[in-house]
Amino acid sequence: MRIAVLVSGNGSNLQALIDANLSGQIIGVLSNKFDAYALQRAENANIATAVISHKDYPNRESFDAAMHQQLLAWQVDLVILAGFMRILTPNFVSQWQGKMLNIHPSLLPFYKGVNTHQRVLNTGDRLHGCTVHFVTAELDAGQSIAQSAIQVGLHDTVESLAQRVHELEHFIYPQVAEWLCNGQLTWRNGQAYFNQKPLERPIQFAQF
Numbered sequence: 254m255r256i257a258v259l260v261s262g263n264g265s266n267l268q269a270l271i272d273a274n275l276s277g278q279i280i281g282v283l284s285n286k287f288d289a290y291a292l293q294r295a296e297n298a299n300i301a302t303a304v305i306s307h308k309d310y311p312n313r314e315s316f317d318a319a320m321h322q323q324l325l326a327w328q329v330d331l332v333i334l335a336g337f338m339r340i341l342t343p344n345f346v347s348q349w350q351g352k353m354l355n356i357h358p359s360l361l362p363f364y365k366g367v368n369t370h371q372r373v374l375n376t377g378d379r380l381h382g383c384t385v386h387f388v389t390a391e392l393d394a395g396q397s398i399a400q401s402a403i404q405v406g407l408h409d410t411v412e413s414l415a416q417r418v419h420e421l422e423h424f425i426y427p428q429v430a431e432w433l434c435n436g437q438l439t440w441r442n443g444q445a446y447f448n449q450k451p452l453e454r455p456i457q458f459a460q461f
């Protein structure tokens with residue numbers, strides 16, 4: 254599997270994917286931001302980088318088309334979104350159906366979108382976590398593959414939740430990526446299969 258990782262920021266999930274020595278190969282890291290620290294991480298690991306700034310394109314369609322060209326040039330089989338902060342067009346997403354993963358800092362379907370940690374604290378939820386899912390055109394709504402949960406403590410803050418959820422992310426994201434690389438996880442006709450059986454509900458990782 255030839256993998257591209259799409260980033261916009263720090264790239265701690267990219268680092269976890271690099272460190273996991275997946276059986277697929279990370280061919281390139283694509284950022285929409287020149288100053289994303291993730292680019293530095295890629296360079297440190299001798300991985301090719303490309304920056305395609307959304308600001309250079311008049312609309313989402315043309316930006317996504319430029320990204321698509323880069324992914325084709327890298328001959329990518331799998332696209333991993335790791336803190337990529339742009340909404341993708343349905344046309345782009347449909348070209349990578351079943352071949353594009355995202356990680357989201359909540360227990361989907363709860364708390365789609367941004368500021369998940371703050372919203373969990375505001376609601377007073379006692380359970381929080383992260384979800385790896387296939388990407389479909391609707392934001393944060395593709396089939397969930399794996400989740401990991403933590404209990405929210407009385408003293409948790411946005412910062413502590415962000416840190417605790419990140420630790421879970423760094424564990425489950427490389428695991429799910431590896432399942433796609435080694436063929437344990439597949440996608441056929443809009444449905445995820447795990448070990449050849451339809452995946453009925455997300456795989457739950459033990460609480461930390």
Ligand code: GRF
Nearest residue numbers: 263264265266336356357358
């Ligand atoms: C993570 O919390 C991930 O769930 C979300 O964006 C954040 C990226 O963090 N999609 P990093 O850049 O990988 O450190």
